Amino acid sequence: MVTALADTRRARQIAEQVPDPELPMLTLADLGVLRGVEADTDGTVVARLTPTYSGCPAMAEMRAAVSARLRAAGYTRVDVRTVLDPPWSTDWITPEGRRKLAEHGIAPPGPAPRRAPGPVPLVLSPTRHQAPCPRCGSGDTEETSRFGATSCKALWRCHACREPFEYVKEI
Known part of the structure; x- marks a missing residue:
């Protein structure tokens, strides 16, 4: 159990260092888009990312970079998932x-x-x-x-x- 926990922490530390493709001075952790990194019961490392906005074109690059870094670190089974709820905010x-x-x-x-909860009002100002x-x-x-x-x-x-x-x- 301790080994699995330590391995999950190591995987998280690796994913946290991936730079954002559009703001490369920031890591995905700095930007707040890296939601979590866990290990499934079968040993698959699951990283969860939230886009900064719906349709963000950088998501494909983020997923690929996280997957590549984890695989390069020796994790053979990696699954990078997109999480939309709750939506990302610049407060993150x-x-x-x-x-x-x-x-x-x-x-x-x-x-x-x-x-307030519910539909987002259109504000033109x-x-x-x-x-x-x-x-x-x-x-x-x-x-x-x-x-x-x-x-x-x-x-x-x-x-x-x-x-x-x-x-x-x-x-």
Whole structure:
């Protein structure tokens, strides 16, 4: 039993180190998409991932990378599953992940909006009115494009240091 528990911990540590394909400064654990790693009764290592949003094109890469890392570490039976409930939220990004985003010039998200259970209402107004500059810390910034290199990011500009930057949208 102790050996199985230690082996499960080792598998989790390996999966936690897989970098996100779109934000490679973050691991899947930093981003909060790695839900868990367990061993089934037959010895299969089961890793569970949650996409940042429905239809996230990076999920195939994440699954393949987790599977490849675990297999390279000697786990012969690996099953990477997608978990949709509860849905991922930017609140799941760890403090370390937020620090890494800012360190790489990407403004981390603020708290995710709170919603009542049930259908998600369509809101056409901006979700954030201010994004502090990750380079100089100034709050004198403006959104230049609602869409960045990936669907989960927007483009902003700082009026103080005049540097452009991305920020991760709150979900």
